[in-house]
Amino acid sequence: MANVGVFICHCGVNIASKVDVKRVVDTLKVMPEVGFAHEYKFMCSSPGQELIRKAIRENKINRVVVAACSPRMHLPTFQTALATEGLNPYLVSMANIREQCSWVTDDPEKATQKAIDLVARQIKRVVHQDPLDDINVPMTKAALVIGGGIAGIQAALDIADGNRKVILVEKSPSIGGRMAQLDETFPTLDCSQCILTPKMVEAAQHPNVEIRVNSEVKKVDGYVGNFEVTVERKATYVDAQKCIGCSICQEKCPVKIVPDAFNAGLSTRAAIAIPFPQAVPAIPVIDPDYCRKLTEDKCGVCAKVCPAEAVVFDDTPKQDTINVGAIVVATGYREMDPGIYTEYGGNKFPDVVTGLQFERLVSSTGPTGGDLKRPSDGKVPKTVVFVQCVGSRDESKAHAYCSGICCMYTAKHTMLYKHHVPDGQAYVSYIDVRAPGKTYEEFVRRAIEEEDARYLRGRVAKIRRLQNGLYRVYTEDTLVGRAVHIDADMVVLASAVEPQRDAVRLAQMLGIAYDADGFYTEAHPKLKPVETASAGVFLAGACQGPKDIPASVQQGSAAASKVLSLFAKDTLIISPQIAVVDPTACTGCLTCSYVCHYTAIEEKEFGQRRVAEIISGKCQGCGACVATCKGKAITLAGFSDDEIYEEIVSCK
Amino acid sequence: MKELRKKIKELFENGEVDAVLGYREDPATGGVKAAVFKKDETLDDMVFDGRCIQNLVNYLPTLVARYRKVGVVLKGCDGRSLVTQLVEHRISKSQIIALGIGCEGVEIDGREAEKCGDCATHMSPVADYEFGEKEEKKEPTFARVEEIEKMSPVERWKFFADYFAKCERCYACRQICPSCYCEICIADQQEPKWIEPSAKLSANTMWHLIRAYHLAGRCADCGECERVCPQDIPLRLLNNALEKAVHEMFGVRPGTVPEEVPPLVVLNKDDPDRILEGKNE
Incomplete structure (x- = not known):
């Protein structure tokens, strides 16, 4: 038997100046479902939460409605209060009588009436709420760092020092990024290369770091703890396993007219070249737009002079899939x-x-x-x-x-x-x-x-x-x-x-936000500076906004610490408010899989039939499949038809 | 017809099909009925003419469960129904051999059926073998819908309310529709009870609107619902109104393109958004 406790918050004067909270309490406490009703100045404060906890202990309430601000603000606060008293945290519901009532209603009488209606609806609803258990999913404790500039190198090294595997993906032939191009650095005028190259070498030699140069992220599937990332290695026409880095090919190559990106286009280099002397790895790459063997099937001098037989003119791009639990985006500027x-x-x-x-x-x-x-x-x-x-x-x-x-x-x-x-x-x-x-x-x-x-x-x-x-x-x-x-x-x-030219494309792949300029947006400008809107994806360096070297290094380390604290857990707890299929009602039409943005719906055998199944780790609880299912075979836990229906029919 | 019979014999002999779903003379009524022809059975009484109005696709899911491979005779409209069945994984293409017949229109009570006027495809869009003429696709007119749209909302409501009031909730429209196949129909659900089971105007209206909306973007306009309705409710009108809306927004007529996923269940970046564009009525 449901015994609902109702708690009305004044929010200082935010609510109480428009809503007669005492009248709300008096009106609602006579509802048959309600066993306890009270108002308080700040329900989110410790005494406010204690009110709820005491009512659970002493008045034996087993469902809670809090009428206060938006659940986005404080639902977790009240869920914790329930959990502390041993009540399932999903048995609380919030009525938003601030943003949706007191702040937007002028007449106190109307505001009070509206508050009563809003809270009454949640009381009707909460009775039908089911206890839900958090879902544990296993986690892959390896990280992907996208971008091998100073921010990415720092993040990779810190994660690797924390004893976790890191894959560092860099699109150019060498790690080092912009910093490798600089001469001396402010404010100490120390040589950029001299302080950077030890870090590049450390990354290359670190047993926990795998560097993948000439590579780009092509596809990102999965979710925090279990990302599946498709990485493509471009054709470089040089076998990195065989090459000894002697650079004879570069000297002998007759085509010396390739604009040198490392020198910002101020000079030219050979069609096969190591990007710069301190490159890591020091493996040359052939530019297919200039190489005469690849454009005209002539020359081939590099292959003839190579003592290691490392030149492979029939090289092709290669894709593979890597599994990681976290991603650090450090794509720079x-x-x-x-x-x-x-x-x-x-x-x-x-x-x-x-x-x-x-x-x-x-x-x-x-x-x-x-x-x-x-x-x-x-x-x-x-x-x-x-x-x-x-x-x-x-x-x-x-x-x-x-x-x-x-x-x-x-x-x-x-x-x-x-x-x-x-x-x-x-x-x-x-x-x-x-x-x-x-x-x-x-x-x-x-x-x-x-x-x-x-x-x-x-x-x-x-x-x-x-x-x-x-x-x-x-x-x-x-x-x-x-x-x-x-x-x-x-x-x-x-x-x-x-921002990099393809910054937006990568953001869309990762499901992270970007601003009007194309810089990636952090989850909170002050309090979550390296997190993103996508759990498990972190930002470091100038891809988030213009930054100098010290700030990029700081953010690289900060992102690494976020990754390491994520990896400190063995499993990930994800919200149980996800879609669930009733296989007896499912016709297997799989229309739900067409609308699922997260590729979270697969087919499975059910007796003689094939039905839809939700992959709990992938489902984000958006509800698109629920709305699409004509047979009502899918329910969004925490938003069942019963709950919504009760809420609707209780409207006056 | 001769060619069709010859092809079916050949398919049986080569073991490519175990049964063929088609139409058979029904001497009792002078009409035709849906029939399953098996190997070594005579094909002499197999027919295809203007009387063959029934949509055979509705029988397919049961038949493919029973026979390894089923041949099926398809008019254009039936073929469109089949596309929906394939897209929604009701039937796998590998389970059937589609025998498309160029349809010259079917009759109800000696007159050409109304649905044939706006027919999107006289030949089945899915056909392993085609027989007869293949006419070109026509742009739909939706003449009947436009007539209704000219009415004032009050007139329109009266028009439909008079019909809905007569509905006896026999659910013949649901049973005959190949695309109405939910394991538990929303009309039969008890908790919560979305639709009152009793045959009163409000509940009847609810039923017909939900039925029509569930078919939006999926209904291939085979017209069977309207044909079987014992109260002669113009059910196609509701389906056509939604078909027209989908056609105007997405340029799509359901079932006319094999393997095309209905536009209302896919999100494309260039989908029109009339609400955001402020063009919503």
């Missing part, structure tokens, strides 16, 4: 193509380069071997203008957001420039200098005060190429209120940080 800024001559003037290209021009592994020379004529630039916020903070043309890293790397660039060209002059055109990190402000001051960078506050209007090979930069100095122009040898555009 790309630098915006400045071509849309035609007034700056982005992509058009050879000596107007991007921030990343400047990194390569001053790097000892770059196209100039570390001597800063401008791309057009190899002249050492004596005047350089650094233009900030190209594409950032510019809603009319590109992005409203701040790219976060450019203020700092531009300050760094001015220093690197000064170190390469001591008699040169750096100008920086900026809107604001944003340097909130630890020792960041000091770093910028040092660029200005000690390294002689001249900061001009204002936006560059236009860059014109002069007859004498100089570039006239038209800008302003708003601090003195004057238009200025500078004749520079070279201009560096701090081009915006953008």
